[in-house]
Amino acid sequence: MNLSNRFSPRLSRIEVSKIRRFDQQISSIPNIIKLTLGEPDFQTPAPVKEAGIEAIKADYSHYTGMRGLEQLREAACLYQKKRYGLIYDPETEVLTTVGATEAIAASLMAILEEGDKVLIPAPAYSGYQSLIELAGAELIFLDTSETDFLCQPEQFEKAFEQYGSKIKAVILNYPNNPTGTALSREQLKKIADVLKKQPVFVLSDEVYAELSYTFIHASIASYLPEQTIVVSGLSKSHAMTGWRIGFIFAQKQLIDEIVKVHQYLVTAATTISQKAAIEALSNMEDSEKMKEHYRQRRDYLTARLRALGFAVSQPDGAFYLFCKIPDKLQNDSWQFCLDLAEKAKVACIPGIAFGQEGEGYIRVSYASSMEQLQEACSRIEGFLMK
Ligand SMILES: Cc1ncc(COP(=O)(O)O)c(C=O)c1O
Known part of the structure; x- marks a missing residue:
């Protein structure tokens, strides 16, 4: 029996999250650093x-x-x-x-x-x-x-x-x-x-x-x-x-x-x-400690990415930077992130995943260790120099 047309018509408007789709697309790349996650890299206190x-x-x-x-x-x-x-x-x-x-x-x-x-x-x-x-x-x-x-x-x-x-x-x-x-x-x-x-x-x-x-x-x-x-x-x-x-x-x-x-x-x-x-x-002690780590990572990542030519929106909270892809590079955020993943082995989320208003940007999560962020920045730098 085929029940495929018996679901609520409202479901037809629902698509698989672009974030998940992108993540699946790049996950098989060996040795990739993922700055895609919206979840803390810390363990529960x-x-x-x-x-x-x-x-x-x-x-x-x-x-x-x-x-x-x-x-x-x-x-x-x-x-x-x-x-x-x-x-x-x-x-x-x-x-x-x-x-x-x-x-x-x-x-x-x-x-x-x-x-x-x-x-x-x-x-x-x-x-x-x-x-x-x-x-x-x-x-x-x-x-x-x-x-x-x-x-x-x-x-x-x-x-x-x-x-x-x-x-x-x-x-x-x-x-x-x-x-x-x-x-x-x-x-x-x-x-x-x-x-x-x-x-x-x-x-x-x-x-x-x-x-x-x-x-x-x-x-x-x-x-x-x-x-x-x-x-x-x-x-x-x-x-x-x-x-x-x-x-x-x-x-x-x-x-x-x-x-x-x-x-x-x-x-x-x-x-x-x-x-x-x-x-x-x-x-709140453990939570305060994690926040201090996020703050240090935010400061580091913001300075590095700005120096590499990305305009970064004022990072007042959460653990994300939203960065404008430099004008001289291509503006299609999906393609830019795919290139970055394939060639630099760094994964970020294309801004288009958050709506048309995010096109031309990438979201970089700093819920990753400082070592990973440092390595990711070096790889991005190498990618931009080519
Ligand atoms: C803005 C926002 N709201 C809600 C959630 C969901 O949080 P929870 O894990 O508590 O369901 C997230 C998770 O990424 C989020 O970024």
Whole structure:
């Protein structure tokens, strides 16, 4: 029996991620250095692993409540308060999710319907697009390539003039993947002033909040508490991608709705991971050490790549540099990255993987050891000299 035409028609709009496609294409090249990854090269801190092991031994093998363990919700809210001055009630205003990915999926499923429009500054992380399309909604990209990859209040104003109440949500992601840029408190306030006049949700993906190098991370939630759904998690800050712990922070009336989707998607996050997460949130020392390493690598890589002729966008956060391919070289980012992979044996992600607005750029991840970065720079230098 052929069931191939029995799938949801919405799936036909979903394509395999360009990042994955590119990665597959270059992975068989021997001795290649991959600066493609969006995940820490560090291991999960030892005390966090211990907490996970203890949880297994103590038989934490049952479901938790769907919002997550009380102790974890308390630790998460305390963390948001201490680090970013955001006040949430652990009982009603936080949800523990299966990574930031499920936080994004559950939030979008809760708010979007057919025909809605969602504004996204672009280039953008590719994880949002398919979820929005699966919900039958449409993306409107706001091109940030002319404004140092920082979205501007006027762009939102224009979009609201054009599309009005069809716009259901805005997604912000600062510090940003793929550009590494971040918005300051003042810039956020100006955007918030526009958004607060509109009946829209603001999904603020803050998974890289801890990796802010230039200024203390600020959240738009401090200006728009009633509209903002803050997404965060431990994958990046604590090198815990595989533990799959994320959070949603929002006011009670929003969480009460999103939790309905969350419970049917996953019931609850993994109990053992939740126990480990309590330890992670109570001990920032290891996370601070990793951040210091990222900062050193960022400084090194930025200086080297700029000296080699790449214009690098202001790297205020996350662990990516977004680099303009020098004018004298070819501008097709896919082909440039393929050449670089084949001839220099260094893999970076073509900017086009993050939307048309990223064409002409490459994303370089510095979630790799300093030795690897040094070797990669020497290889790129050799490639450019030929
Ligand atoms: C901007 C952004 N949001 C969300 C995620 C997903 O995070 P998690 O591993 O917690 O699901 C990533 C992962 O790369 C990301 O870059």
